[in-house]
Amino acid sequence: NAGVTQTPKFQVLKTGQSMTLQCAQDMNHNSMYWYRQDPGMGLRLIYYSASEGTTDKGEVPNGYNVSRLNKREFSLRLESAAPSQTSVYFCASSEALSYGYTFGSGTRLTVV
Amino acid sequence: EDQVTQSPEALRLQEGESSSLNCSYTVSGLRGLFWYRQDPGKGPEFLFTLYSAGEEKEKERLKATLTKKESFLHITAPKPEDSATYLCAVQASGTYKYIFGTGTRLKVLA
Numbered sequence A: 001n002a003g004v005t006q007t008p009k010f011q012v013l014k015t016g017q018s019m020t021l022q023c024a025q026d027m028n029h030n031s032m033y034w035y036r037q038d039p040g041m042g043l044r045l046i047y048y049s050a051s052e053g054t055t056d057k058g059e060v061p062n063g064y065n066v067s068r069l070n071k072r073e074f075s076l077r078l079e080s081a082a083p084s085q086t087s088v089y090f091c092a093s094s095e096a097l098s099y100g101y102t103f104g105s106g107t108r109l110t111v112v
Numbered sequence B: 001e002d003q004v005t006q007s008p009e010a011l012r013l014q015e016g017e018s019s020s021l022n023c024s025y026t027v028s029g030l031r032g033l034f035w036y037r038q039d040p041g042k043g044p045e046f047l048f049t050l051y052s053a054g055e056e057k058e059k060e061r062l063k064a065t066l067t068k069k070e071s072f073l074h075i076t077a078p079k080p081e082d083s084a085t086y087l088c089a090v091q092a093s094g095t096y097k098y099i100f101g102t103g104t105r106l107k108v109l110a
Helices: none
Strands: A004-007 A010-013 A019-025 A031-038 A042-049 A064-068 A074-078 A087-094 A107-111 B003-007 B010-014 B019-026 B030-038 B045-050 B056-059 B062-066 B070-075 B084-092 B098-100 B104-109
Touching: A004 A087, A019 A031, A019 A087, A031 A064, A031 A074, A042 A064, A042 A074, A042 B084, A042 B098, A074 A087, B003 B084, B003 B098, B010 B019, B019 B030, B019 B084, B030 B070, B045 B056, B045 B062, B070 B084
Parallel strands: A010 A107, B010 B104
Antiparallel strands: A004 A019, A019 A074, A031 A042, A031 A087, A064 A074, A087 A107, B003 B019, B019 B070, B030 B045, B030 B084, B056 B062, B062 B070, B084 B098, B084 B104
C-alpha cells in the first residue's frame, strides 16, 4: 500500500521554465492538497481539491495551477518558475476535509 | 487573525525524561486541532485529531490534550526514536483550511 506518491523527488529549474509535479494516492480519498514548506514559515496551502472535479485556492496560489485529473491524481503546475518558488512541496490526501491528512514524501524544488 | 504558535522551538531531552510540547491557537471557532510528526526529509505523519476542550488522545508514549486556547503533546519516557519535529495545525470553524504552526524540533539523547 503506497499511500501518497509524489514525483519527482528532486528538481532544479531555471527561472522561467515550467514543470508539473505529480501526485497520486491509492487510498480512495476524496480530498487532496498541495502545500509548500519553507524554513520558519510552516506548511502553507497552495491549492486543494475537496472532491473529484473541484479545486480551490489556498493561502499562496499565485504562480501555480492545479488539475484534479481523477480521484487518484492531483497535479501542480508551475508555468514560469521564479526563485521565490524554491521550496519543498508536499501533496496530501484525506478521506474528507476535516480528517487527518496522509502526506507524500515531498519534492525538493530549486529555481536558479 | 487566526494564528498557531508552538513552543519551544527546539527541545533536547535525555532518554526517559518526560516533557510537554505546547500549541497555542487563536481562531474564531475551532473545528479541529491536529498533531503530526515529521522526520527529516519526509512528509508529516498524522498522529491525532482533537475536536473539543477536555478531549485527550493517546498513542504509545504520546498523549495529546486540548483546552480552549491550547493543546499539549505530552511525551512520557521518550526514546531516541521519538526524535522528530512535531507539528500542530488547527482548522477554524467555517473553513476547511489548516493553519500550521512552525513546529517543535525534539531531540532525545540516549
